[in-house]
Amino acid sequence: MLMNTYNRFPVTFTRGEGSHLFDDKGKRYLDFATGIGVNSVGHAHPKWVAAVTEQAGKLAHVSNLFSTKPGAELAEKLAALSGMKSVFFSNSGAEANEGIIKLARKYSRDKYGEGRATVVTLKQSFHGRTITTLAATGQEVFHKNFHPFTEGFVHVPANDITALKALAENGAGSTSGGVCAVLLEAVQGEGGVLPLQADYVKAVAEICAENDWLLLFDEVQTGIGRTGKWFAFQHFNGIKPDAVSFAKGIAGGLPLGGIIASEKCADVLKPGDHATTFGGNPVVCAAALATLEIIEEALPDVTAKGEKLMAALRGMDGLSNVRGAGLMIGATVDAAKHGSARELAGKLLAAGLVCLTAGGDSLRLMPPLTVSDDDIETGISIMKGCL
Numbered sequence: 001m002l003m004n005t006y007n008r009f010p011v012t013f014t015r016g017e018g019s020h021l022f023d024d025k026g027k028r029y030l031d032f033a034t035g036i037g038v039n040s041v042g043h044a045h046p047k048w049v050a051a052v053t054e055q056a057g058k059l060a061h062v063s064n065l066f067s068t069k070p071g072a073e074l075a076e077k078l079a080a081l082s083g084m085k086s087v088f089f090s091n092s093g094a095e096a097n098e099g100i101i102k103l104a105r106k107y108s109r110d111k112y113g114e115g116r117a118t119v120v121t122l123k124q125s126f127h128g129r130t131i132t133t134l135a136a137t138g139q140e141v142f143h144k145n146f147h148p149f150t151e152g153f154v155h156v157p158a159n160d161i162t163a164l165k166a167l168a169e170n171g172a173g174s175t176s177g178g179v180c181a182v183l184l185e186a187v188q189g190e191g192g193v194l195p196l197q198a199d200y201v202k203a204v205a206e207i208c209a210e211n212d213w214l215l216l217f218d219e220v221q222t223g224i225g226r227t228g229k230w231f232a233f234q235h236f237n238g239i240k241p242d243a244v245s246f247a248k249g250i251a252g253g254l255p256l257g258g259i260i261a262s263e264k265c266a267d268v269l270k271p272g273d274h275a276t277t278f279g280g281n282p283v284v285c286a287a288a289l290a291t292l293e294i295i296e297e298a299l300p301d302v303t304a305k306g307e308k309l310m311a312a313l314r315g316m317d318g319l320s321n322v323r324g325a326g327l328m329i330g331a332t333v334d335a336a337k338h339g340s341a342r343e344l345a346g347k348l349l350a351a352g353l354v355c356l357t358a359g360g361d362s363l364r365l366m367p368p369l370t371v372s373d374d375d376i377e378t379g380i381s382i383m384k385g386c387l
């Protein structure tokens, strides 16, 4: 049996096609959850299927002791899309963030020696489930039961620069000493679809620049077109991260994550410093190259589609504080009217719409980036029927 770690909904999916899923009884669902933003180009896209099967028939894995064409090509593509320089591939978001934390600590140690190991993250953030990325995660609910954690993390409130300013003035106040980096989600996903304010991000970037702290964006959920730009940091004028992590939507359903480093820290990690066996094998990289091609076509319409969906949600009974960017959308559920967000997601699922929750009290919608206007309208009418 499967370990009972997921509070699963009572549905078994057997097949997907575009924006739709089908369960084992043949019932059709509209998918506005996309496996938590992973199926970014919908299900079984013919281009994606062709790329994966072709590569699987050629070469599936050789280890990172050798280079492969899909891996090299994908790294070049990601560098171009992000305006950054070097790429390390991992298998998941948490593993990508482990890598970015190692990169930040090594950057600082190379330059300043011991004593600058602390990574500042935000309250209500989510960075993964490993012991170290849980330490980075600024939500107590995920911490209980799993102490002790990796040292060297401090959580400050989002959209309030005073705590970060105080850290810069007074030192990090952690057992590992001074700060080496700040790690942010441009829109906090698991925390509740909570966007950061532009003036706050600008202030963080200024403090990072003044202190030579690395500015890191966790783009695991927001990246690869989800918010209407290739990377969510690109919404903030003039903001240039030192590195970003990515995962979820990159390979359209196969496990791939990684980090992209700017010129400044492109060569911090050297042979022997960091590695992974599976990360970025040719099959997942071929899937990612096909996914990026499909997203390239869909991307110009993502913002308008998201706005259409958000406008409809704003008119719905028992939903409030509709927010988000592109096709990453949250709405607070009025518990008195609909019960918990989870109960509402269950009701929508039964009505044929697959949705997510976030932050405990909110509904979260992440349709495929390729969703059609008709499918958005269908989703809206299913929601109207349930609300």
Ligand SMILES: *Cc1c(COP(=O)(O)O)cnc(C)c1O
Binding pocket: 091, 092, 093, 094, 095, 097, 126, 127, 128, 129, 185, 189, 190, 218, 219, 220, 221, 222, 247, 248
């Ligand atoms: C999902 C997520 C992670 C963790 O990714 P996994 O692939 O589940 O390890 C990390 N950061 C953010 C922002 C996420 O949304």
